[in-house]
Amino acid sequence: MSNDKYSLQKSMYRQVTDKDLFHQTHKYAMDYLDNVFDREVYPSEGSLAKLEAFDTAIPESRGDAAQIIKLLHENGSPNTVAQLGGRYFGFVNGSALPVTLAAKQLATFYDQNAGMTVISPLAAKLEEVVIRWLQMLFGLPTSTAVGFVSGTASANICGLAAARHRLLLNQGWNVNKRGLQGAPQLRVVAGKEIHATIFKALAILGLGHDIIEWVDVDDQGRLMVEKLPQLDDRTIVILQAGNVNSGSFDPFDEICDLAARTGSWVHIDGAFGLWAQTSGELRHLTKGIEKAHSWSVDAHKTLNAPYDSGIAMCVDEEAMGSALHMTGAYIMSEGGREGLYFTPEMSRRARIIELWAALKYLGRAGIDELVYGLHQRALQFAGQIGTVHGLNVPNEVCFNQVLLHCSSDELTVRLMEQVQQLRTCWVGGSSWKGRKVIRVSVCSWATTESDITRAVASFDQALKMITS
Ligand SMILES: Cc1ncc(COP(=O)(O)O)c(C=O)c1O
Structure with a gap:
């Protein structure tokens, strides 16, 4: 422990006055933003192993703020799911509009x-x-x-x-x-x-x-x-x-x-x-x-x-x-x-x-466009996935949710797992009317027509991998 009883406070004041900590953090955040829309949607096994870096005992003494943020960026950023991007269809999780992040x-x-x-x-x-x-x-x-x-x-x-x-x-x-x-x-x-x-x-x-x-x-x-x-x-x-x-x-x-x-x-x-x-x-x-x-x-x-x-x-x-x-x-x-x-x-x-x-950014017209756009992308997904042999959509796509299943529950679960492993998109599972289903929720402003096409191609590839 330092002899100066104000040493902790002085150190933190230095952080807010020289601002290096925040400039560096901003740079990390911008690097994250540069990658998140095009990277694999789910962390790889190699990345997930890095989570062990957080497994330490509570430190006995004060740390170095810059090193802490670096540790977070290096081991945390790759272990996020790319929910901000256009190919995360899990649960019913929205993305975040750029203006809201700012x-x-x-x-x-x-x-x-x-x-x-x-x-x-x-x-x-x-x-x-x-x-x-x-x-x-x-x-x-x-x-x-x-x-x-x-x-x-x-x-x-x-x-x-x-x-x-x-x-x-x-x-x-x-x-x-x-x-x-x-x-x-x-x-x-x-x-x-x-x-x-x-x-x-x-x-x-x-x-x-x-x-x-x-x-x-x-x-x-x-x-x-x-x-x-x-x-x-x-x-x-x-x-x-x-x-x-x-x-x-x-x-x-x-x-x-x-x-x-x-x-x-x-x-x-x-x-x-x-x-x-x-x-x-x-x-x-x-x-x-x-x-x-x-x-x-x-x-x-x-x-x-x-x-x-x-x-x-x-x-x-x-x-x-x-x-x-x-x-x-x-x-x-x-x-x-x-x-x-x-x-x-x-x-x-x-x-x-x-x-x-x-709300201020979108206005009434922008909200309408956003919400209706999610519906349109969901319809596109249902339409395209319906052409993949062996896949069925059992729900009426009235809003943003699309369900799909294969001929058997076992195949449906294997398909979902294979799609998850390919990491082009992320989808989860559920049950519907007594059957296992894959649930696709289109809930991101960032989902483009080409994201949907890429996701459908990934399903096609996954299905071939498990049935060939
Ligand atoms: C119909 C419905 N109700 C409640 C919830 C829970 O919402 P939250 O996770 O924001 O608490 C969800 C989440 O998907 C939902 O779809």
Whole structure:
């Protein structure tokens, strides 16, 4: 240890004044950007072995900042997946628009906590502005309250917490004060294809999985209206805009009307699909969403904002604000935007900066072009892959998701693994209607027609390799 008790602080001040650390880091980042669009989509075995470089004991003493960043670049950069580029089709992971990366780079140095206006006037202002834009883009009431969270998993918790709060309050029960023990029984009605994060939310909220009254779905995973049980004013109906496999959309219009007549609450999980509302050609898929009570959607998927960026929206501001409310002697509100009333967290990074930049850059026309473009590339993929002998597409490509399978489950899995090994693109697996499928999610602004053609050629090559 140094004898100078301010030695650590002095060293760090030197880093911010001479800025070499940041210039070097910027250079690494630019090198990364130069390569990421054309490199292999997944790290090679050789690269993955380099991850061992991180396997050290906690250092006893202070390190060298420049060496630490160098270590990160040399061993970390090659071990990322090239999600920014145009041939990553895994899960439903978006890329990031260049303007959002630039905004994020600047915001890194702001290091803002978006919890309250008094902590970050900038974050509060941008949240207010973006809330108005989102209400308009999704066609939601201007009273819609919004929380900026880490993703749809978290946004689902917020929406369902608001639902639980309101429906119980309507029964004369304040769940914040009294908890769930002895509370009036609520009901949850959902289609058999809901996303796994809904289970997570129901468990966290103390409602449990067994509460779900399952409703049959059609061959695309859409909830069948005629199979709905009788709804009532103790029921939460959970719908989805964008099935994580097929990409299909539930019939919101009819179900929301039924719910309105019975006093039920409708929550829509619209992680990637809610954005269909912003495209003139695709808006028919989201017809009626404005009649629901709460919605969750990601900015880090279809909109291509950087991770992590989810949005929780609720037309019942009082229910959402009460469900997520917190107080403390030092929480002084002067009536401005207090984001912490609409999120589970108190402190959180100002992810609104990148979201604002994405919307400001694209504008309504650009968002439409982006979203519709993903659909067109998905159609192109389905069309081209359909010509490869032995591959079938079992879903209607209504949005950005394409499923495919071979003649047997075993062949499908082997094909997926072979495509992954070729590394021209990356796709994951799933199950659909009792069969193994390969799931292709077109979710990047960077995907060009030629990326799709290259990906299809890689499938063709992989299929030949495993069948010859
Ligand atoms: C329909 C649906 N809901 C929820 C989620 C979870 O979203 P996140 O990973 O942003 O929490 C996903 C993720 O793909 C999804 O497709």
